[in-house]
Structure formats: C-alpha cells, structure tokens
Amino acid sequence: MSWSNNLFYIAFLCQIFLMSYYLPNKLLARMQYVFATYPPEMYPKLYPHSIERYKRAHLAFRYASRAILVLGFLILFAVMFVVDHSTFADDGFISELWPAAYGMIQFLPLMAIEFSEFSNFRQMRQANSASRRIADLRRRRLTDLVSPGLLGIAILLFAGAILFDFYVHDFNVSWGHDTAQRALVMTATNGLLAIVGTFMLYGRKQDPHQSAVDRAQHMSVGLKSLLYVSMALSVFIAIAAADDVYSLDFVGATILSIYFQVVALLSLGYMMRSIDPDEIDFDVYKNDAATV
Numbered sequence: 001m002s003w004s005n006n007l008f009y010i011a012f013l014c015q016i017f018l019m020s021y022y023l024p025n026k027l028l029a030r031m032q033y034v035f036a037t038y039p040p041e042m043y044p045k046l047y048p049h050s051i052e053r054y055k056r057a058h059l060a061f062r063y064a065s066r067a068i069l070v071l072g073f074l075i076l077f078a079v080m081f082v083v084d085h086s087t088f089a090d091d092g093f094i095s096e097l098w099p100a101a102y103g104m105i106q107f108l109p110l111m112a113i114e115f116s117e118f119s120n121f122r123q124m125r126q127a128n129s130a131s132r133r134i135a136d137l138r139r140r141r142l143t144d145l146v147s148p149g150l151l152g153i154a155i156l157l158f159a160g161a162i163l164f165d166f167y168v169h170d171f172n173v174s175w176g177h178d179t180a181q182r183a184l185v186m187t188a189t190n191g192l193l194a195i196v197g198t199f200m201l202y203g204r205k206q207d208p209h210q211s212a213v214d215r216a217q218h219m220s221v222g223l224k225s226l227l228y229v230s231m232a233l234s235v236f237i238a239i240a241a242a243d244d245v246y247s248l249d250f251v252g253a254t255i256l257s258i259y260f261q262v263v264a265l266l267s268l269g270y271m272m273r274s275i276d277p278d279e280i281d282f283d284v285y286k287n288d289a290a291t292v
Contacts, residue, residue: 048123
C-alpha cells in the first residue's frame, strides 16, 4: 500500500462524505425547512403539485443519497482490498475511473432535484392566472450580476490552461494527441456553460411569482457558480497537462476525486451558502399576493 494510494483513500472518503452525505443532508434540510416554515396552506402558489408528491420526492432523495453513500464505501473497500493488493491490477495502480464513475452517480439525485424544479416552475406558469403582470424592463447585462474581474479571471484561466497544455507539449496540434482533445473538451464545456448562463440571463422567467430582487440574486449566484466551475475545469486541465510531462499518474485518481468535490462545492455548496431562504420574499406565493 503506497503513500499515493493512501492519499487517494483520504480524498475518496471525503468525496463520499461531502457529496453523498453532507451536501444532500443540507439540501434536504433546506427543502424541509421551507416546507415547514412556508406551508402550502399559507403559500399555495409555491406548491403547484400535491403535497404528497413533495413528501415522496423528499423521501426518494433521502433514500437515493443513502444508497449511493453505501455504494461509495463498497467501492472504497473494493479498491483497498482488491486493486491495492494487486489482485485486480498487477501494480496496484488505482484508475481514475473509480472516482469519475462514482462522482457521476453521486450527481444523479442532485440532477433529479434540478429537473423536478423545472417541472415545478412549469406547473406554476400554467397555474398562473393573474391578469396583471409586472415585468422588469431594465436591460440585464452580465457585468451587472458578476464582477468584470471575476469574468476576466475565468477567461484568462481558460486561455492560460489551453496555452500551457500546448506549450508543455511543444505545440503539438495533431488530433490524436491529448492536447488537442483536451482543448476541444474545454471549449465544448465552456460553450455549454455559456449557453446555460445566457439562458439564465436572457431566458424566460421560470418562476412567474418571483420578485425582481430575488430573481436578480438567483441569477447572480447562478452565473458566478458557472464561472467558478469553469475556473476549476481550467485548473484541472492544466494539472492534466502537467501530468503528461511530469508523470503524475500515481495521483491522477486523487486529483480527479478532489476535482469532483470542488465542482460540488462551487455549484450546490455555493448556492446554499449564498441564498438564505429567510431572505427570500415568500409573500408572492400567497393567494392575495400580486404576481410579479
């Protein structure tokens, strides 16, 4: 059992705890707090579906998170006693596939919550029968919601990671080389993040009752989160480029595990830290509230 493998066990244990216990518990507690503090009886516009449906969703999320938590420990034990003892790989090398596959599984319940929120908003819009609608006529600009400095850092890191990758590989631009493929992955991923950000900024109002102030705050947090994720990807790609030159394969799985945790913290974790339910205007979800 090498020191690099021990380092992976620590990182992977943190990945299990953070993404399948701590963050899901925080999110579930947040949802239940809103449900208890702003109940359907007083805030009916917040709950377009039946109450039983929300309770089943909370329960399903809890069970799914617990099942993935148990799966994580099973994977950890399998790696420790099968891979590390050279019964699976002759050299005890731990593949990056382990944290990557498990990380994607860990995101599934969180993605399910996100899709259910879109369904919730769609039902809100369909049920919205307000005859008077108020629109925020101010033109929204990206720099009104995120600082130009943060945007500039994200762009510089993106360009710097690609240039660094090409530089350490003597500007090898052949398609079969990892450098060109990583540049394509970075560009495509950032393009997708840009599309999501554009939808946040200029897309239709998802929640028909949300106040202009709350909407601006949610957009600002969402856009900043996308920039942070882009920056994390740039750092990860730069480390992957250094891996090719300095032979860091022995810590590749550890780095990838840390990367998944950073993404989780910069997306869901950042959102929960930045948006306090008690500071949201829930009066708009009362029957006698004006729709905004």
